[in-house]
Amino acid sequence: MTRYFYQSSIQDFIRKSTTNIFGEMSINDDGDTAATQKYAWSEEIEILKQALNSWKEENGEILFEYSIPRLGKRVDVVLLLRGIVFVIEFKAGEEAYLRTDMEQVMDYALDLKNFHLASHHRTIVPILVATEAKESSNNLFLSVYDDHIYNPIFANADTLSSLIERVIEKELAQPSSANDFQDWAISRYAPTPTIIEAASTLYRNHSVEDITRTEASGESLCKTTQYLIDIINRSRENGEKSICFVTGVPGAGKTLIGLNVAIQQAVENEEKNDRNLAVYLSGNGPLVKVLTAALAKDKQQQEHEKGNKYNLTEAKREVSQFIQIIHRYRDNMLNKIKLPIENDTLEIDESKSIELGQSGHGEVEHVAIFDEAQRSWDLEHLSGWLARGGSRGGKKKIANFPMSEAEFLIWSLNLRKDWAVIICLVGGGQEINTGEAGISEWIRAVNTTFSNWKVYISNHLTDKEYAEGNVSKLLENNPNKTYDERLHLAVSMRSFRAEDLSHFVHLLLDRNKDEAKRVYESLKDRYPILLTRNLDKAKKWLKQRSRGSERYGMVVSSQAYRLKPLAIDVRLQPDVEHWFLADKDDIRSSLFLEDVATEFDIQGLELDWTCVVWDGDFRYSDKGWKHYSFKGSKWQNINKPESQAYQLNAYRVLLTRARQGMILVVPEGNREDHTRQPEFYDATFEYLKSLGLELL
Numbered sequence: 001m002t003r004y005f006y007q008s009s010i011q012d013f014i015r016k017s018t019t020n021i022f023g024e025m026s027i028n029d030d031g032d033t034a035a036t037q038k039y040a041w042s043e044e045i046e047i048l049k050q051a052l053n054s055w056k057e058e059n060g061e062i063l064f065e066y067s068i069p070r071l072g073k074r075v076d077v078v079l080l081l082r083g084i085v086f087v088i089e090f091k092a093g094e095e096a097y098l099r100t101d102m103e104q105v106m107d108y109a110l111d112l113k114n115f116h117l118a119s120h121h122r123t124i125v126p127i128l129v130a131t132e133a134k135e136s137s138n139n140l141f142l143s144v145y146d147d148h149i150y151n152p153i154f155a156n157a158d159t160l161s162s163l164i165e166r167v168i169e170k171e172l173a174q175p176s177s178a179n180d181f182q183d184w185a186i187s188r189y190a191p192t193p194t195i196i197e198a199a200s201t202l203y204r205n206h207s208v209e210d211i212t213r214t215e216a217s218g219e220s221l222c223k224t225t226q227y228l229i230d231i232i233n234r235s236r237e238n239g240e241k242s243i244c245f246v247t248g249v250p251g252a253g254k255t256l257i258g259l260n261v262a263i264q265q266a267v268e269n270e271e272k273n274d275r276n277l278a279v280y281l282s283g284n285g286p287l288v289k290v291l292t293a294a295l296a297k298d299k300q301q302q303e304h305e306k307g308n309k310y311n312l313t314e315a316k317r318e319v320s321q322f323i324q325i326i327h328r329y330r331d332n333m334l335n336k337i338k339l340p341i342e343n344d345t346l347e348i349d350e351s352k353s354i355e356l357g358q359s360g361h362g363e364v365e366h367v368a369i370f371d372e373a374q375r376s377w378d379l380e381h382l383s384g385w386l387a388r389g390g391s392r393g394g395k396k397k398i399a400n401f402p403m404s405e406a407e408f409l410i411w412s413l414n415l416r417k418d419w420a421v422i423i424c425l426v427g428g429g430q431e432i433n434t435g436e437a438g439i440s441e442w443i444r445a446v447n448t449t450f451s452n453w454k455v456y457i458s459n460h461l462t463d464k465e466y467a468e469g470n471v472s473k474l475l476e477n478n479p480n481k482t483y484d485e486r487l488h489l490a491v492s493m494r495s496f497r498a499e500d501l502s503h504f505v506h507l508l509l510d511r512n513k514d515e516a517k518r519v520y521e522s523l524k525d526r527y528p529i530l531l532t533r534n535l536d537k538a539k540k541w542l543k544q545r546s547r548g549s550e551r552y553g554m555v556v557s558s559q560a561y562r563l564k565p566l567a568i569d570v571r572l573q574p575d576v577e578h579w580f581l582a583d584k585d586d587i588r589s590s591l592f593l594e595d596v597a598t599e600f601d602i603q604g605l606e607l608d609w610t611c612v613v614w615d616g617d618f619r620y621s622d623k624g625w626k627h628y629s630f631k632g633s634k635w636q637n638i639n640k641p642e643s644q645a646y647q648l649n650a651y652r653v654l655l656t657r658a659r660q661g662m663i664l665v666v667p668e669g670n671r672e673d674h675t676r677q678p679e680f681y682d683a684t685f686e687y688l689k690s691l692g693l694e695l696l
Contacts, residue, residue, distance in 0.1 A: 002028055002067065003066065003067050003186065004028070004063045004065055004066045004067065004078075004185060005024070005029055005065035006024050006062075006063065007061065007062070007063045007064075007185055008061070008062060009059075009061055010058055010059075010060040011057070013049070013052070013062050014049060014053060014056045018042055018045045018046060021045050021064075022041055022045065025041055025064055026038070029065075039092075041064070043090075043131065044077065047090075047129070047131065047157050048077065048079075048088075048160075051161035051164065053161075054165075058082070059176050059177060059180060060079070060080055061079075061080040061181050061184070062078070062079050063080075063185055064076070064077055068107075068111050068112075069189065069201065071108075071197065072197075072200060072201035073104075073108075075087055075089065075108045076088055076089050076090045077089075079164070080181040080184060081164070081168070081173075081176075082168050082173035082174065082176050083123070083174075083176050083180060084122065084124075084167065084171060085112060085122045085123065085124045085125065086125045086127060087108045087109045087112065087126045088105075088160075089101065089104060089108065089126070089127070089128050089129065090131065091128070091129065091131065093131060094132060094133065095132045095134070096130060096133065097130050097133060097154045101128055101130075102128055102152045103548045104548075104549075105126040105127065105128045106126050106151075106152050106549075108126065109124045109125075109548075110149065110550070113148075113149055116189055117188045118181075118183065118187035119184075121148075122148070123149075123150075123171055124148065124149045126150060126152045126153065127152070127153045127154075127163065127164075128152050128154050129155050129157070129160055130155075130156060131157045132156065133154070133156040134156070136154050136156055136163065137153045137154045137155065137163060140153060140166060143547055144544055144545065145547075153167070195255055195256065195604065195605060195606070196290060196294050196580065196581075196605070199259050199263070199291050199295060200294055200298050220489050221256065221257060221260075221489065223486050224246060224486055224488075225257055225260050227486040227487065228244060228246075228261055228423060229261065229264070231456055232366075235420070235421050235454075236366070236419050239418055239419050240419055240454055241414060241416075241420045241421075241450070241453045241454070242420075242421045242422070242453060242454045242455075242456060243421070243422040243424065243442070243446060243455055244421070244424065244456040244487060245373075245426055245442075245455075245457045245461050245487065246423060246424065246425050246426065246488070247426050247458040247460045247461055248490070251502070252489035252490070253489055254425040254426075254489060255371055255425065255604065257425065258371055258423065261278065261367070261423065262278045262279060262322045262323065262367070262369055263322065265277060265278030265322070265366075265367055266278060266322040278322055278366065278367035278368070278369070279321070279322050279323070279329065279367070279368050279369070280323050280324070280369045280371070281324055281326040281368060281369060281370050281371065282323075282371040283325070283326045283327070283371075283372060284371070284604045285325055286601045286602070286603075287603075288324065288325045290580045290581065292320055293581055294580075295315075295319045296312055296315035296318075296319045297312070297315070297581070300312055300315045303315075329368075333408070333412045334398065336349060341399070341401065344400070346403065348415065364412060364413060364416050364420075366413075366416065366418075366419060367420070367421045368413055368420075368422050368423070369422075369425065370422065370423070370424050372427055373406070373424035373425060373426050373439065374427060374438050374439045375436045376406045376441065376442070377404065377405040377436065378404050378405075378436065379401075379402075382408070383402075386398040386399075386401045387399050387401070403445075404445065406441045406442040406445050407445035407449060410422060410445055410449070410450050410453070411450075424439070426439055439471070440470060443455075443471065443474045443475060446478070447475075447477075447478055451478075451480075452480075454480045454482070455475065455480055455481040455482065456481075456482050457471070457475070457481060457482065457483055458483070458485070459483045459487075460485075460488040500519055500523045501523065501527060501656060502656055504516060504519045504520055505655045508691065509625075509648055509652060509655075511620075511624070511625070513687070513690060513691065520691055520692050520693070521692060524692070527660065527661050528661040528694065529661065529662055529664065529693050529694075530661075530663040530693060530694050530696045531663070531664050531693040531694065531695055532663060532695065533665065533666055533667060534665070535566050535613065535665050535667075537696055538613075538663045538665045539593050539611065541696060542593070542609050542611055543593075545660075546608065546609060551580075551591065551607045551608050551609075552591060552607055552610065552611070553579065553590025553596075553611070554590075554593060554596045554597070554611045554613060555597050555598070555611070555657060556596045556598060556612070556615065557570075557598065557615060557617055557647070557650050557651060557654065558570060558598040558599060558600060558650065559615070559628070559630065559647065560613065560614075560617055561615070561617070561630035562616055562635075562675050563613055563667070565673070565676065566613070566667065567594075568596050568613060570596065573601070574588070574595040574596065574601060575588050575595075576597070576601050580605060596613070598650075599649075599651075599654055602653065602654075602657050607657060608658065609661055609662060610654075610657050610658040610662040611662065611663050611664075611665060612654050612663070612665070613667075614664060614665065614667075614681070616628060616635060616680035617630070617647070618647060618648075619680060619683060620686075621683055625644075625648065627647050627648075666681050666685040666688065667681055669681045669682075
C-alpha cells in the first residue's frame with residue numbers, strides 16, 4: 001500500500017500548478033480511490049494553496065492521501081508545520097459537520113498519535129473542512145487526555161487559514177528547521193488492530209504486513225503467513241495432502257493468521273472467477289457472527305463505491321463461504337454421509353453430493369483453517385451428541401458414529417481427489433472442557449488413518465502445555481513430519497497500552513497482592529484501571545474517555561445473576577452483531593450501555609474501554625476465591641475444581657477485553673436483600689483497592 005499519493009514542501013506546493021499536483025496524485029494512486037474522491041482533489045488543492053499562502057516561506061511539508069493501514073483508509077491531507085501535525089479531512093460541498101465525519105478525523109489523529117512513531121510526541125490537530133459550511137470553530141480545546149491531541153476543529157473553505165494560525169498562536173509554536181519533519185512520512189508504523197479491524201482491512205485487499213507491527217510481532221506474522229502460503233502452493237502443485245499446526249503465545253495473532261490465509265485465498269479465487277476454496281472455521285459463535293457482519297458491510301460498501309447494487313444479505317452469504325462456525329461446517333458434511341453407518345465406516349451418499357470432474361466433491365474446500373483446534377470433540381462426546389440428535393437441528397439421530405471431530409474433519413478434506421491443506425491454530429495452557437480431545441487426537445488420526453498426509457508442525461508443539469508434552473513421542477514414527485520454527489508466533493501484539501495487562505490480571509487472580517501492585521504501578525500511566533461502587537459514575541467515565549469511534553461497553557460474568565437491581569439481566573443475551581458494530585444511537589449497541597456481554601460473547605473480541613461489573617458469584621477471601629452459582633433464590637457453592645477453574649477463567653477473559661483501559665464496579669450490596677448482602681462484595685472491593693487502583 002503506497003504511503004501517500006503526493007508529498008512536497010509547502011514552498012513547492014504553492015509554486016506548482018494544480019494540474020501538476022493532481023497528475024502526480026493520479027500516478028501514485030494504486031487503484032483504491034473512489035471516483036468521487038478524485039473529483040474533490042482539485043478543490044482541496046486550491047483551498048490549501050489559498051490557506052497556506054501566508055506560510056509559503058516556512059519550513060513545512062504537505063502530504064495528500066496518507067495511508068492509515070490499521071483502519072484501511074487514507075487521510076485527505078497531513079500538514080506538517082511548526083512542529084505540529086495537522087490532520088485535515090475534506091468534505092467537498094458539505095454544509096454541515098456530521099458526527100461520523102468528526103469521528104473519522106479524530107480516529108486518524110488517534111491512530112497517528114498512538115501508532116506512528118514520528119508523531120508520538122507531536123501535537124496532533126484534527127480539522128474537519130466542510131467546504132460550504134457557514135460556521136466554523138470559535139474555541140480550540142485539547143481532548144480529555146494529556147496527550148496533545150485537540151478535539152476536532154471545524155472549518156470551511158474560507159476559515160481554514162485563520163484556524164491554522166490560531167492553533168499555532170495557542171501552541172506558541174516557533175518556526176521550525178528544514179529537517180524538523182525529516183523522515184516523518186516514512187516513519188515506522190506499529191499498529192495493534194482489533195480482530196474486527198484487522199479482518200476488515202485484510203478484506204479490503206491489504207496484507208498482514210500493512211496492518212501489524214513492523215517490528216518483532218509483525219515480522220513473525222508475515223513469516224508464518226508466507227510459510228503457510230508456500231505449503232498451500234506446494235500441495236496444489238504436487239497434488240499432496242498437508243496438515244499444519246501453528247502455535248503462539250496469547251495475543252500473538254493466530255486468529256489473524258487464519259483469517260489472512262482464508263481471505264487471501266478467497267480474493268485470489270474471486271479474481272480468477274473461481275469458487276472460494278478456503279474456509280476459516282471457529283467454534284466461537286459470537287466471533288464468527290461479528291466478523292461476518294463486519295466484512296459483509298465492507299463488501300457492500302466496496303460494491304456501492306463501484307456503482308453496483310448489492311444488498312447486505314447477499315454480502316453475508318458471500319462472506320460466510322470463507323468464515324463459518326465449525327459446527328455448521330461439520331453438520332453440512334454429516335448431511336452427505338450414508339445412513340445407517342455400517343462396519344464403523346463412513347461413506348458418501350453420492351445422491352447428496354455434487355461431483356466436479358476429477359476435483360472430488362465440490363462442496364469440500366481445498367483449504368480449511370481450524371481455530372482453537374485443541375478444542376475439537378473427542379469420539380465419545382461427538383458420538384453421544386449425534387446419537388441424541390444434536391446434529392441437523394435435532395431432526396435426525398446418527399447412531400454408531402466412529403470418529404472424533406478431528407478425524408472426521410480430516411476425513412472430509414481427504415475426500416478431495418486432488419489436494420488439500422488443513423491449518424490447525426493451537427492455543428496452549430488452556431483448560432480443556434469436558435469432551436475436548438486436545439491436539440493429540442489430530443496427530444493420532446493422521447498417524448493411524450491418514451498416513452499419506454504430510455505434517456508440518458511448530459517446534460513449540462513439543463512443549464508441555466501442548467498434548468502434555470507427548471507430541472514428539474506421538475510423531476516419532478511418522479516419516480512425513482517437518483518441524484519448523486516459522487509455525488510459532490512468539491511475540492504478543494495485544495494492546496499498545498498494556499503489554500503487561502495479562503500478567504497483572506494473572507497476579508490479581510492468583511492473589512499475589514504485592515507483585516500485582518508493583519506491575520500495576522508500571523502500567524497505570526498507559527492503561528488506567530479505576531475502581532468504583534457506583535455504576536452510573538462508571539458509565540459516565542466510559543463516555544468521557546472515548547474519543548472518535550472508540551468503542552466501550554459493559555461486561556459481566558455469565559453467573560452474575562444478582563445484578564438485576566442495577567438493571568443488568570445476564571439472562572438477556574445481546575445481539576452480538578449490533579452490540580459490537582452498531583453506533584451509539586442504537587439501543588442494541590454496546591455504546592448505549594444497556595445490554596451487557598458475558599465471557600462467552602466477548603471471548604476473542606475486544607473493546608477499547610470496558611466496565612467490568614463484579615457480582616457475588618466470585619468473592620475474594622484471605623483463604624482464596626469463593627465460587628458461587630445462583631440457583632432458585634439463593635447462592636450455592638461451586639465445589640468441583642473443574643467448575644471453579646472455568647469461573648476463574650471467565651473473569652480472566654472479562655479483565656483482558658479492554659485495549660486502552662477499564663473501570664471495575666463492585667456493588668455495595670443491600671442489607672435488606674439476602675442475595676446481595678454487603679459482605680458478599682466488600683472483601684472483593686477492599687482487595688482490588690489494595691492493589692493501588694484509583695477510586696472513582
